[in-house]
Amino acid sequence: MHNPIVRKLLPFISFFLLLIIWELTVRFSGWSTHVFPTPIEVVNGAYELSSDGKLFKDSVASLYRVTVGFYLAVIIGVPLGIILGRVRVANQIINPLIQFLRPISPLAWIPLAMLWFGIGESPAIFLIFLSCFFPLVTSTMISVLSIKPIYFQVASNFGFTRQEVIKKVVLPAILPEVITSFRMIVGIAWLVVVAAEMIAVQSGLGYLILDSRNALRMDYVMVGMITIGLIGLSLDYVMKQLTELDEVEWRKFSS
Amino acid sequence: MNKISIKNIKKGYKERRNQGRKGSDASVKGDDIMVLDGISLEIEEGEMVCFLGPSGAGKSTLLRILAGHDQATSGEVLFNGQPVTGPSADNIFVYQQNGLLPWYTVWENVEFGLRNLEDEEEKNNRIHEHIALVELSGFEHHYPHQLSGGMQRRAELARAMAVNPDVLFMDEPFTGLDYLTHLKIREEVINMHTFYQKTTLMVTHFIEDALVMADRIVVLGERPAKVIMVKKLDFSRPRNIEKDKGLSELRDEIFLLLGVSYVA
Ligand SMILES: Nc1ncnc2c1ncn2[C@@H]1O[C@H](COP(=O)(O)OP(=O)(O)OP(=O)(O)O)[C@@H](O)[C@H]1O
Numbered sequence: 143m144h145n146p147i148v149r150k151l152l153p154f155i156s157f158f159l160l161l162i163i164w165e166l167t168v169r170f171s172g173w174s175t176h177v178f179p180t181p182i183e184v185v186n187g188a189y190e191l192s193s194d195g196k197l198f199k200d201s202v203a204s205l206y207r208v209t210v211g212f213y214l215a216v217i218i219g220v221p222l223g224i225i226l227g228r229v230r231v232a233n234q235i236i237n238p239l240i241q242f243l244r245p246i247s248p249l250a251w252i253p254l255a256m257l258w259f260g261i262g263e264s265p266a267i268f269l270i271f272l273s274c275f276f277p278l279v280t281s282t283m284i285s286v287l288s289i290k291p292i293y294f295q296v297a298s299n300f301g302f303t304r305q306e307v308i309k310k311v312v313l314p315a316i317l318p319e320v321i322t323s324f325r326m327i328v329g330i331a332w333l334v335v336v337a338a339e340m341i342a343v344q345s346g347l348g349y350l351i352l353d354s355r356n357a358l359r360m361d362y363v364m365v366g367m368i369t370i371g372l373i374g375l376s377l378d379y380v381m382k383q384l385t386e387l388d389e390v391e392w393r394k395f396s397s
Numbered sequence: 398m399n400k401i402s403i404k405n406i407k408k409g410y411k412e413r414r415n416q417g418r419k420g421s422d423a424s425v426k427g428d429d430i431m432v433l434d435g436i437s438l439e440i441e442e443g444e445m446v447c448f449l450g451p452s453g454a455g456k457s458t459l460l461r462i463l464a465g466h467d468q469a470t471s472g473e474v475l476f477n478g479q480p481v482t483g484p485s486a487d488n489i490f491v492y493q494q495n496g497l498l499p500w501y502t503v504w505e506n507v508e509f510g511l512r513n514l515e516d517e518e519e520k521n522n523r524i525h526e527h528i529a530l531v532e533l534s535g536f537e538h539h540y541p542h543q544l545s546g547g548m549q550r551r552a553e554l555a556r557a558m559a560v561n562p563d564v565l566f567m568d569e570p571f572t573g574l575d576y577l578t579h580l581k582i583r584e585e586v587i588n589m590h591t592f593y594q595k596t597t598l599m600v601t602h603f604i605e606d607a608l609v610m611a612d613r614i615v616v617l618g619e620r621p622a623k624v625i626m627v628k629k630l631d632f633s634r635p636r637n638i639e640k641d642k643g644l645s646e647l648r649d650e651i652f653l654l655l656g657v658s659y660v661a
C-alpha cells in the first residue's frame with residue numbers, strides 16, 4: 143500500500159469490480175440484453191457511436207451549452223454578487239427576489255424557456271444560465287459580506303479609490319471562494335444540461351440518451367451515461383486546477 | 398506651531414437596543430452612552446504622545462476620531478488649523494487588530510501604500526529600506542499568515558512608515574506579543590521616532606511603554622472619559638524606569654491614579 147503506483151491504481155479497483163458485477167448480473171438475471179446490455183455490447187455501441195462522429199458531436203453540443211451558460215452567469219453573477227455585498231440598498235431591493243427565485247429548480251423553467259425561446263440553443267443555454275446564476279450570485283454576495291471590516295478601514299486609510307477597493311481588497315478576498323463556487327456550479331450545469339436536452343433541443347448527450355431510449359437501444363443509453371460521467375469528471379478536474387492559481391495561494395496559509 | 402488641536406471633543410454612541418426602533422432620531426439624548434466627555438489637548442509636531450486609561454474608557458474611540466475614521470458628536474479636531482474631515486493617507490493608523498491584507502505578501506503590503514509613486518526605483522528603495530528597518534529582510538515574499546504575530550506587527554509598522562505619514566496612530570501595537578518581542582518592537586518604534594520625528598499618538602495598556610517612549614503621557618479616566626492627567630516627560634533617553642527615580646515615581650503615581658496600589 144506504500145507503493146505510489148499501487149496507490150494510484152486503487153481508485154480503479156472499484157470500477158473494475160463494477161464491471162464484473164455488471165457482467166455477472168446480466169448473465170444470471172435472465173434479462174434480455176436489449177433491456178440490460180453487457181459491458182462488451184456497450185463497448186461496441188460506443189465504437190459505433192464514435193465512428194460516425196455522433197458521440198463527439200453530441201458531447202461538443204452539451205459542452206458548448208454549459209460553457210456559454212456558465213460564462214454568462216459569471217459575467218453577470220459575480221459583479222451583481224459584489225454589488226449586493228457592498229451596496230446595502232441594492233441588497234435590500236434585489237436580494238429577496240434572488241433568494242425567492244433560487245430554490246426553483248431550473249427544470250421548472252423548461253416550459254417557459256421553450257415558450258420564450260423556442261426549440262434550439264437558446265432555451266438550453268438559458269436553463270444552464272439559471273442553474274449557475276443563482277448559486278453564484280448568492281455565494282459571491284456572502285463572501286463579500288464576510289470580508290473583515292478592518293480591510294476596508296485600511297483601504298480608506300491609505301486613500302483607496304472605489305475601484306482600487308474592488309480590485310485590491312474585494313476581488314482578491316473573495317477569489318478563493320468564488321473559484322470554489324465555479325467548480326460547484328459547473329457540476330450543477332453539467333447535471334442540468336442533460337435534463338434540458340431531453341426536452342428542449344435535438345442534440346447533445348441528453349438528446350442522445352432520449353433518442354436511444356425511443357429506439358430501444360439501451361447500449362447507446364449506457365454509452366451516453368458513461369460519457370456524461372467521464373466528461374463530468376474531466377470538467378471537475380479542470381476546475382480543480384483553478385484552486386492551484388498563484389492568486390489564491392495565500393489562502394493555504396490562512397486559518 | 399501646534400500640529401494637532403483637539404477642542405472639547407465629545408462622543409456618544411446610541412445604545413444598541415434603541416437603534417432602528419426609534420429610527421435615527423439623533424436628538425433623543427437620553428439614549429446616548431457618553432464615551433468621551435470633553436477632551437481638549439494640543440499636540441506638537443514630532444511629539445510622541447501616549448494615552449493611558451482603563452479599558453472601555455474610549456481611547457480607541459478618541460484615536461479613531463483624531464485620525465478621521467470616526468466622527469465626534471461635538472467638538473473639533475484641527476490639523477495645522479484645518480479641520481479633519483475623513484481618513485487620509487497623511488495619517489496612518491495601526492490598528493489594534495491585524496490590518497495586513499492576507500492576500501498580499503509583505504512586499505506587496507508595503508507597496509500598496511506607495512502605489513501612486515511614479516518612480517519605480519525610488520519606490521523599490523523605499524520598500525526595501527522600511528522592510529529592513531523592521532528587520533524583515535528575507536521575508537518580503539511571505540504572506541502575513543506565514544509570519545509570527547510579532548513579525549506581522551513589524552510589517553504593519555513598516556507599511557505605515559513607508560508612506561511617510563505626517564502622523565502615526567497606533568492602537569495598542571504591542572498587545573498580544575510575547576514579552577521579548579514586545580520590548581524589541583518597542584525599541585524599533587522608538588528608533589523610528591528618533592529617526593523620522595513623526596508625530597506619534599499611541600494608546601497602550603502598558604504604563605512602562607508610556608514611560609519609556611512618550612514625550613507626554615495623557616491619562617483618561619473612567620467612561621465618560623475626561624483627561625485626568627497630562628505629564629510632560631523630560632527624562633533623558635534611553636530611559637530606564639528602575640534606575641531613574643523620577644520615572645519610577647511617576648509610574649507609581651499613574652498606577653495610583655488608575656486605582657492600583659503598585660508594589661514594586
Ligand atoms: N461602534 C460602537 N457602538 C457603540 N458603542 C461603542 C462602539 N465602539 C465603542 N463603543 C463603546 O465605547 C466605549 C469605549 O470604547 P473604546 O474601544 O474606545 O475603548 P478603549 O478605551 O479603547 O478600550 P480598550 O482599552 O479595552 O481597547 C466602550 O464602552 C464601548 O462599549
Ligand SMILES: [Mg+2]
Pocket residue numbers: 456457458493568
Ligand atoms: Mg481600544
